[in-house]
Amino acid sequence: MDQRQLKHFLAVAETLHFGKAADRLGMTQPPLSQSIRALEAEIGSPLFVRTNRSVSLTSLGAEWLGPVRSALDDLENLARLAQRLRSGDTGRLEVSFVSTADYSILPTLVQRFRQLYPAVELLLTEATSDVQISTLLEEKGNVGIIIRDVPALPKGLSYRKLVCESLIAAVPEDWITQGRITPVKGRLTSAEMTASSLVIFPRRVAPSFYDLVMDYYAAHGGDVHIIQHAIQMQTIISLVSAGMGIALVPASMRHLARSGVAYLALQSKAPQLESGLIWRDGDSTSTLANFLRIATKSHVAIRQTGTS
Known part of the structure; x- marks a missing residue:
């Protein structure tokens, strides 16, 4: 019994006429x-009652019609699913x-990807760059957004730059009102920055x-x-809000409005922080290819201050 025979049975059962079915x-x-x-021989029972004037289903054929129709529909759905x-x-x-x-590229990417591929199950996990690299090397996950690290990434991983943005200072607002920090035209001087206690990621x-x-x-x-x-990063900003110290953060963190925190550009030339995509070499899944294409399109808008 094969799909071809089932389609033959369905055509005869629906037309009740061998000529029309053919x-x-x-x-x-x-x-x-x-x-x-041949199908009836394999089943061991007739499916149709044939006379010179008509064709009708046997009781077995009538009961079998529904399951056959469902099975063929399922096969067609499987074929369509494979294509998708x-x-x-x-x-x-x-x-x-x-x-x-x-606070930078992720919201834009997720929004665009969901608009174009709403049926794809998108699973998002926040993790530090080192954890993401380890996870990908363990054959888990598909793609990550990391802070670009040096030296070169481990063998077996690919990287593509997404955004490079300036660092700015997140400072306690109280330090400004109390005169502990006196911004010059809205910028933090290097002297005040280096004299302040610092909150930062561990190396x-x-x-x-x-x-x-x-x-x-x-x-x-x-x-x-x-x-x-x-x-x-949210914890760092919270510690700044509590007055523990200042932090140098990407310019996109201005989008994280937190009571008690002011964001100041640096008076001297600001360091540039690069972030990008990382994935396993040889991962040829179409969902990944689509995500990479969307992420690297030239017209993707990165709505943040101080990025390039």
């Missing part, structure tokens, strides 16, 4: 009759991202980010006084 199937009547006889999976119109995509991306979590900040302090002749490490 026309519908685009075949002649004799091979259709042979196919039905191949094109990436449906399926599953696991995306991880650093907390900074939540193991974001080496490039950490080194970028340390290099900036070194270039401006200041000693670094790290008052607290924090893994999540």
Whole structure:
């Protein structure tokens, strides 16, 4: 029994006429009759009552018609599903991202991807760059948005730049009102920055980010006084709001409005932080290809301050 025989049975059952069924199937009547006889022999019971004037279903044929129709519909649905999976119109995509991306490129990417591929199950997980790299190397997840690290990424991973943005200072508003910090035309001077206690990621979590900040302090002749490490950007901003210290953060963090926090551009040339996509070499899933295409289209708008 095969799909062809089931289609033959369905055509005869719906027309109750071998000639009309053969026309519908685009075949002649004799091979259709042979196919039905072979099917009946395999089942061990007749499916049709044939007379010189009419064709009708046996009780078995009538009961079997519904399941056969459903089975053929399921097969057609499977074929359509395979096509949609191949094109990436449906399926599953696991995306991880650093907390900074939540205020810059991620909302735009998610919105555009969902608009174009609403049937794809999109699973989002926040994770630091080091965790994302380890996860991908363990053959888990599909793609991540990380802070670009140096030296080169581990073998087996690909990277594509998405955005490069300036660092700005997040400072406690109370420090400004109390005169502890006196911005010059809305900018924080390097002297005041290097004299302030600092809240920052631990180096193991974001080496490039950490080194970028340390290099900036070194270039401006200041000693670094790290008052607290924090893994999540939201936590860093909360600690700034509590007056624990200042933080250098991507310019897109201006989108995170937090009571007690002011965002100031740096008076001297600001360090640039690069973020981008990371995925496994050889991952050829269509959902990933579609996500990469959307992410790297030249017209994707990155609505944030101080990015390029």
